[in-house]
Amino acid sequence: MVERVECVVIGAGVVGLAIARAMAMRGHEVVVLEKAHMIGTETSSRNSEVIHAGIYYQTGSLKAKLCVEGKERLYSYLPEHGIRYGRVGKLVVATEPDQIPALERLEKKAVENGVTDLEWLNERQAKALEPELNCHAALLSPSTGTMDSHGLMLAYQGEAEDHGAMIAFNSPVVAGWIERDGFFVEVGGEQPTQIACDILINSGGLWAQEIARTIEGIPSESIPQRFLAKGCYFTLAGKPPFKHLIYPAPEVKFASLGLHVTVDLAGQVRFGPDLEWVDEIDYDVPPDRATKFYETIRHYYPGLKDGTLHPGYAGVRPKLQKPGGAPEDFMIQGPTTHGVRNLVMLYGMESPGLTSSLAIADEVIRRLDGA
Numbered sequence: 607m608v609e610r611v612e613c614v615v616i617g618a619g620v621v622g623l624a625i626a627r628a629m630a631m632r633g634h635e636v637v638v639l640e641k642a643h644m645i646g647t648e649t650s651s652r653n654s655e656v657i658h659a660g661i662y663y664q665t666g667s668l669k670a671k672l673c674v675e676g677k678e679r680l681y682s683y684l685p686e687h688g689i690r691y692g693r694v695g696k697l698v699v700a701t702e703p704d705q706i707p708a709l710e711r712l713e714k715k716a717v718e719n720g721v722t723d724l725e726w727l728n729e730r731q732a733k734a735l736e737p738e739l740n741c742h743a744a745l746l747s748p749s750t751g752t753m754d755s756h757g758l759m760l761a762y763q764g765e766a767e768d769h770g771a772m773i774a775f776n777s778p779v780v781a782g783w784i785e786r787d788g789f790f791v792e793v794g795g796e797q798p799t800q801i802a803c804d805i806l807i808n809s810g811g812l813w814a815q816e817i818a819r820t821i822e823g824i825p826s827e828s829i830p831q832r833f834l835a836k837g838c839y840f841t842l843a844g845k846p847p848f849k850h851l852i853y854p855a856p857e858v859k860f861a862s863l864g865l866h867v868t869v870d871l872a873g874q875v876r877f878g879p880d881l882e883w884v885d886e887i888d889y890d891v892p893p894d895r896a897t898k899f900y901e902t903i904r905h906y907y908p909g910l911k912d913g914t915l916h917p918g919y920a921g922v923r924p925k926l927q928k929p930g931g932a933p934e935d936f937m938i939q940g941p942t943t944h945g946v947r948n949l950v951m952l953y954g955m956e957s958p959g960l961t962s963s964l965a966i967a968d969e970v971i972r973r974l975d976g977a
Contacts, residue, residue, distance in 0.1 A: 611637045613805040614791055616779055616817055618642075619650035620755065620963045621955050622809035623762035628967035629807075630769035637801065638771060639793060641778035641813075646759045649811050649956065652889065652921030654839075654868045654879070657681070657691065657751040658958040661698075661716035661724065662856060662863065668936040669958060670719040672969060676962035677749065680758075683964065689757040690871050696750035696851040697732060699741035701905045705855040709745050712856060716747075723748055738847040740908050750851060754871060755960055762963075779810075784823030784946060791821075805948045807970060812887060812924045814953050828944040830937060830953050833925045837879020838891045839918035840899050846875045852906060863957075865902045876918050877903055883929045884922070891917040926954035938966070940973025950974060 615626045618640035630636045642648075657680055663669035684691045700706045716724050725746040727735070732744040763773065780794040789806040793799045810817040815832045818824050852867035865877050877899055896915045903910050926934035937953040944951065950970050959966065 608790075608800045608802050610802040611635050612803065613637070613807070614639060614789070614801060614803040615807045615809060617809035617811055617814075618645045618763075618773055618775075619648065619809065619811050619955075620646055620759050620762070621650075621811070621952065621959050621966055622807075623759050623766060624963040624967040625807055625809055625970050626771050626773075627762045627766040627769075628964075628971060629805075630766045630771040632971065634805070636766065636771035637803075638766070638773040639777045639779055639791070639801075640773060640775050641795075643775050645763055645773070646756065649921060649923060650759060650960065651755060652919060653755070653957065653960060654866070654876075655752050655755045655870065655960070656851065656868060657693075657753055658961045659696070659716070659723075659747045659749045660719050660721050660958070660961075661712055661747060663715075663719065663958070664933065664935065665715060665718040668938065668969070669962070672936070672962035672965040673958040674720050676958070676965035679964045680753070680961060681751075683761075684753060684758070687761045689754055689761055691751055691753035692871060693749065693751040694850055694869065696747040696853055697727070697736065697739070697741075698745045698747065698853045698855060699732065699739065699906050700743045700855045701741050703742050706743050708855040708857075709743060713745060721747075721749070736848050736850060736852070738907060738909050739852065740906050746850075752851070752868060752871060758960075758963075779817050780820060782806075782821040784821070784949075788948065789821075805974065806950075808949075808951045809955070811955055812922060814924065814951065814955070818951055824946065824949075824951070825944055828939060828951070830926050832953070833928060834884045834887060835923045835925050835956075836882045836884045836888075836920060837923070838882075838895055838920045839876045839878030840891075840896055840915040841918040842875040842877065843914045843916060846873055847907060847909065848875065854906060865899060867907070877915065878918070879921065887922050889920045889922070891920050893917050923956040924954060925956060936962075936966070938969055938973060940970075940976075942973075942976065948974065
């Protein structure tokens with residue numbers, strides 16, 4: 607017998623869980639299908655855990671809009687739910703005078719995006735905050751922070767389940783098709799099953815395109831190409847040299863924010879991610895990659911000692927941006943895009959997806975409502 611539910615959400619990463627929470631709190635019957643054995647095993651847990659301010663993204667883009675909105679909501683949500691976080695602030699630094707125009711462009715974009723709290727620091731002011739720092743100028747972003755991303759996902763899961771949602775782990779979507787009155791989904795795993803639903807939301811992250819191609823009736827031309835960007839992190843042994851997050855000045859066509867410094871909630875310093883375009887997903891961190899890290903990091907942290915960097919972890923982003931191409935926006939396709947009622951497809955859900963997660967969930971509901 608085929609089970610029928612009102613709404614199926616594919617993927618239990620931070621975005622999928624936020625969507626499941628929002629749908630369940632709206633009164634929908636929700637089942638989340640997750641191919642892994644637990645929540646957030648890939649992109650959602652293999653990142654910098656940064657609460658982004660919203661200063662990098664193209665003005666008018668979903669990334670800009672949802673990041674700024676999501677940041678404000680997170681700073682209310684996190685303390686209300688007892689989730690650890692720190693509003694530690696970030697310095698975006700120009701290590702050479704010719705990088706200062708990049709900071710000027712960044713400030714202009716930030717203001718256009720609604721981020722008006724950036725502060726200019728000269729070399730003396732920046733070093734007063736961070737004595738180990740080498741720079742000619744810096745932008746201070748006081749609304750950038752860090753958080754416990756797993757704690758956030760657990761909170762989303764808990765609220766979703768409190769409102770009746772169910773998460774099925776070890777349940778990969780292997781096929782499906784569109785029916786006149788909804789959708790039919792075949793689920794693999796050790797206990798294969800079939801589910802019919804009225805609403806289908808694909809939040810498969812790294813696998814969103816692959817999932818979309820298994821569902822008959824979804825226009826193939828609506829499925830964008832996926833590019834995989836791997837980033838490795840290295841941890842620093844010894845006493846933390848910085849209190850703030852430190853980011854290099856962005857490049858014109860940046861695919862990552864550079865080898866930046868984050869200080870996690872336990873006081874551990876890590877550097878990364880770097881950027882490598884790959885064809886397959888793997889999470890190995892080659893120790894010899896540290897050579898490039900030392901070279902790059904010493905532009906802004908000349909006091910970095912040999913032998914103090916150790917392999918940490920790696921993550922892979924599901925990018926829509928081509929290698930060498932311009933940055934691409936989130937792609938959230940509702941019925942007005944692909945023409946299929948009660949279907950939402952999410953592609954390219956990378957940074958700032960963690961920061962934007964609550965706002966992304968609301969955007970999905972707006973797409974379902976026809977907006």
